Amino acid sequence: MKKIVIAFLVVGNLFAQEDKSFTKADYLRGSITPEREWWDLNYYHLDIEVEPDKKYISGKNTIRYKVLKPEQVMQIDLQPPMKIEKILNEGKEVAFKSSGNVHLVLLDEKQEVGDFNEIEVYYSGYPKEAVRAPWDGGFSWKKDGNGNDFIATSCQGLGASVWWPNKDHMYDEVDSMAISVTAPKNLMDVSNGRLRSVKDNGDTKTYHWFVNNPINNYGVNVNLADYVHFDEKYQGEKGELDLDYYVLRDNLKKAKKQFTQTAKMMEAFEHWFGPYPFYEDGFKLVEVPYLGMEHQSSVTYGNQYMNGYLGNDLSGTGWGLKFDFIIIHEAGHEWFANNITYKDIADMWVHEGFTAYSENLYLDYHFGKEAAADYVIGTRANIRNDKPIIGRYNLNKRGSGDMYYKGANILHTIRQLIEDDEKWRQILRGLNKEFYHQTVTTEQIESYISKETGIDLTEFFEQYLRTTMIPKLEYKIDGENLKYRYTDIIKGFDMPVRVAIDKKEKWLFPTADWKTEEFSGKELIVDRNFYIDSEAL
Numbered sequence: 001m002k003k004i005v006i007a008f009l010v011v012g013n014l015f016a017q018e019d020k021s022f023t024k025a026d027y028l029r030g031s032i033t034p035e036r037e038w039w040d041l042n043y044y045h046l047d048i049e050v051e052p053d054k055k056y057i058s059g060k061n062t063i064r065y066k067v068l069k070p071e072q073v074m075q076i077d078l079q080p081p082m083k084i085e086k087i088l089n090e091g092k093e094v095a096f097k098s099s100g101n102v103h104l105v106l107l108d109e110k111q112e113v114g115d116f117n118e119i120e121v122y123y124s125g126y127p128k129e130a131v132r133a134p135w136d137g138g139f140s141w142k143k144d145g146n147g148n149d150f151i152a153t154s155c156q157g158l159g160a161s162v163w164w165p166n167k168d169h170m171y172d173e174v175d176s177m178a179i180s181v182t183a184p185k186n187l188m189d190v191s192n193g194r195l196r197s198v199k200d201n202g203d204t205k206t207y208h209w210f211v212n213n214p215i216n217n218y219g220v221n222v223n224l225a226d227y228v229h230f231d232e233k234y235q236g237e238k239g240e241l242d243l244d245y246y247v248l249r250d251n252l253k254k255a256k257k258q259f260t261q262t263a264k265m266m267e268a269f270e271h272w273f274g275p276y277p278f279y280e281d282g283f284k285l286v287e288v289p290y291l292g293m294e295h296q297s298s299v300t301y302g303n304q305y306m307n308g309y310l311g312n313d314l315s316g317t318g319w320g321l322k323f324d325f326i327i328i329h330e331a332g333h334e335w336f337a338n339n340i341t342y343k344d345i346a347d348m349w350v351h352e353g354f355t356a357y358s359e360n361l362y363l364d365y366h367f368g369k370e371a372a373a374d375y376v377i378g379t380r381a382n383i384r385n386d387k388p389i390i391g392r393y394n395l396n397k398r399g400s401g402d403m404y405y406k407g408a409n410i411l412h413t414i415r416q417l418i419e420d421d422e423k424w425r426q427i428l429r430g431l432n433k434e435f436y437h438q439t440v441t442t443e444q445i446e447s448y449i450s451k452e453t454g455i456d457l458t459e460f461f462e463q464y465l466r467t468t469m470i471p472k473l474e475y476k477i478d479g480e481n482l483k484y485r486y487t488d489i490i491k492g493f494d495m496p497v498r499v500a501i502d503k504k505e506k507w508l509f510p511t512a513d514w515k516t517e518e519f520s521g522k523e524l525i526v527d528r529n530f531y532i533d534s535e536a537l
Contacts, residue, residue, distance in 0.1 A: 022395045028075075028102045029159065030345070030396030032171055035075035035104060039065040041174040042116060046164055049182040049204070050189075050224060052149040055141050058124035059182075061165050065118065067111045074105040074119070077161035077168035082125035084165060089119045101161060101168075127163040130154060133290035138162050142289035144225060144248050149187055151224040152288035152300060157345065157398065160217035171343040171439050173214040181222055182206040188227040190246045192220055192298040193281045211297065212280040214437045216341050219296035223286050228252050234263050234283075237275040241266070242282035251287065254305040259285060261327050268365035269332060269358065274429040277339035277436065285327065292326035294333030294355075301326050314405075315378030319363055319371050332358030340435045340445075346391035347442040348398045349465065353389070353407020360408060369421075376412045377528055379405040385468040390442060400468075409531040410464045416498065416529045418453055427452045459492045464531075473497060473510055473526060476537040482519035486510045488533075498527040 041063070048059030063076075078084055079101045087094050087105055095106045105119060128138035134154035142150040153163055161168040181189040185205045193211035227246040234241040243262055247255040262285060270276060276283065281297040288300040291310070303326035304310060313320030336354035357376070364372035383406045391399035400406075415424045427449060434448060442465070450457045463471065467490060475484035486493065494511045501521040509515070526534040 022392070022397070025100050025102075026395045026397070028100075029077070029168065031394040032169060033075055034071070035073050036167060036169060036172070038067070038069035038071040038111075039074060040068055041167055041172045042066055043118075043176055043178075044166065044174050045178040045180070046220070047178075047180040048164070048222075050151065050222065052141065052151060052184065052187075052224070054126075055129065055139070056124070056126055057139075057163065060120050060122045062118055062120050063166070064116060067113050067115045067117060070111050070113055072107040072109075072111055074107060075167070076103045076105055076119075076121060076165050077101055077159065078103060078121075078123060078165040079128070079159065079162045082123055082127055082163065082165075085122040085124060087119055087121050089117070094119075101159075103165075121165040123165050128158075130290070134293045140289050145250055146226070148226040149184070149224060150226075150248070150289045151187075151222070152290065153221050153223075154288075154290060154293050154300070156218040156293065157396075159396075160220060164220070166217050168217055170216055170341060170345065173216050173341065173437075173439060175214055177211040177215055177220070179209040179211070179220065179222075180206055181209075181224070183224050186226065187224045188246070190223045190227060190284065190286045190298060192296055213278050213296075215296050216338065216439075219294070219338055221286075221293075221295040221298055221300065223288055223298070223300065225287070227287070230256060232263070234266050236266060236279070237270050238279045241276060241279055244282060244284045245286075246284065247287040251305065255287070258305045258324060259327070261324050262331070264366060265323075265328055265331050265362060268362045269335060271365055272358070272361045272425055272428055273335040274432045277334060277432065283331075283334070285331075292330045294330045294337050294351075296334065296338040299330045299334070301330070303327070314382065315375045316381060317374045317378040319367070319375040319378070320359075322367060322371075323359075323362060325359070328359055328362050329355055332362075335432050339432055339437060341439045343439045343441055344393050345396055345398045346393045347440075348391070349389045349403035349407045350440065350442055350445055352403045353411065356404040356408040357411045360412065373412070373529055376405075376408050380409055380531070383409070385470065388467060389465045406464070406531075412529060413495075413531045414449065414453070414457070414460075416527070417455060417496065423453075459490060460495055463490050463493050470531070470533050471495065472533040472535060473508075474535050474537055475524065477519055477524065480519055482517045482524070483514055484508055484510050484517075485514045486512055495530075495532075497530050497532060500525045500527065 043064035045062040048057050050057050097104045130138040130140045133140045137154035137158050140152045144150040155162050159168045179191040182204050189207035191209040193209045196208045196210050199206040228249050231244045234243050278297045284298050285301045288302050291302045293300045307324050308321045309325040332355040337351040342350045360372045360376040363375050383402050387400045389399045389403045391397040418424050446461045469488040471489050472487045496507050496509050
């Protein structure tokens with residue numbers, strides 16, 4: 001592992017064992033098609049009515065865009081059974097061709113490069129009902145304990161086009177967005193950004209929200225319930241930040257107690273990651289009838305007002321019960337998912353690996369470094385190493401679920417290699433500054449970390465992200481000699497590892513070849529903070 005000024009990373013083709021079967025729909029959903037690439041999103045106004053009794057929604061999405069190339073066929077995504085009724089361009093109805101989730105809009109007006117144009121997509125239907133939100137998402141149509149409607153959306157992976165028409169690919173985030181939701185007057189809508197106004201229509205009310213910052217499609221949400229609201233002000237790195245909470249009426253007392261963790265979360269994450277990325281839009285926790293999700297500036301919460309993950313410690317160490325998993329994890333996504341967003345879901349580890357690691361850093365800030373290490377190392381029990389963390393590109397295919405806790409332990413290992421906690425903190429903050437409000441590839445993240453650490457991490461990332469092999473340190477003590485090597489590694493993997501010999505710290509520099517050093521101790525212990533296996537022969 002060489003010290004360098006900058007690393008140029010080459011992604012290996014390590015998917016020989018993976019099922020390469022896919023459909024045309026996978027390609028159209030997961031790739032930057034010619035019908036997508038010629039126009040750049042500028043603004044959405046999603047204006048819908050929700051009818052809970054029918055489980056039905058209707059309305060329109062106004063899509064403003066900048067012309068990058070003079071093309072006239074535009075791809076809009078909307079999944080059946082939702083249906084597009086008509087599309088207007090400059091006030092005139094235009095033709096479109098539908099095939100499954102994809103709708104090709106045939107624009108009549110010539111598209112001049114540099115122009116900002118817009119279309120209005122009118123649609124309606126019975127959106128997919130979530131089966132196991134948020135993993136198998138859609139609309140959740142539930143009731144609260146008083147018989148009131150309790151409704152929420154969730155759609156990561158599945159796609160926001162499951163309930164509203166949009167450019168459903170992560171590479172292009174809209175610059176700003178208005179969200180207008182009309183619902184029965186006994187329900188309040190909470191969506192992203194800030195509430196601008198509420199219109200009383202008699203039997204219904206319309207809530208108008210506005211998002212000032214770029215937002216990914218799956219981050220957009222609608223939440224309808226008999227909510228009550230409370231708030232507080234947080235004095236953060238960029239000034240005063242609004243923390244707003246919307247919870248079911250009967251849960252107000254519990255929420256006021258449990259949500260005191262929000263300010264503690266914000267303090268820890270601003271320390272490690274830099275300023276909260278959406279001061280203009282504020283921060284909200286919104287109670288929903290499922291576990292929770294990282295909807296930007298409208299983080300949803302359903303952890304039953306318990307610490308841990310529904311009362312369970314995912315690390316098995318006890319430290320996971322020191323915080324509410326959903327508050328900490330889903331809010332961590334504001335930095336890694338909503339601020340720094342993957343371009344392709346194959347790189348989903350950029351969201352989940354860093355955010356799983358944020359749980360560890362929350363503990364580090366409030367309970368100390370050893371508590372944090374206990375926790376992140378404890379989560380290794382959840383790692384399966386069934387397939388690589390990085391998935392197939394251009395097909396809407398994510399990698400292994402190991403992206404969470406294997407990803408966290410990869411980052412924890414890099415921290416050990418740096419041996420400078422303040423430098424590591426500045427790298428994490430630097431990522432959120434360098435890629436502020438951007439969509440990225442894993443290569444950009446890997447290259448930035450290599451550059452800023454001064455360590456060539458090319459083989460490191462290849463090993464951990466693109467294979468299922470965990471390096472094994474084999475060693476044997478033969479009289480006064482210590483012999484050691486790595487097995488289960490790719491060519492060129494040479495990560496140093498810290499060990500203790502009779503409680504004295506020492507670095508070893510293993511490769512695939514046996515190395516021999518003098519050994520005058522009685523006991524060798526491999527530092528647990530490195531995500532490797534070890535075996536004494």
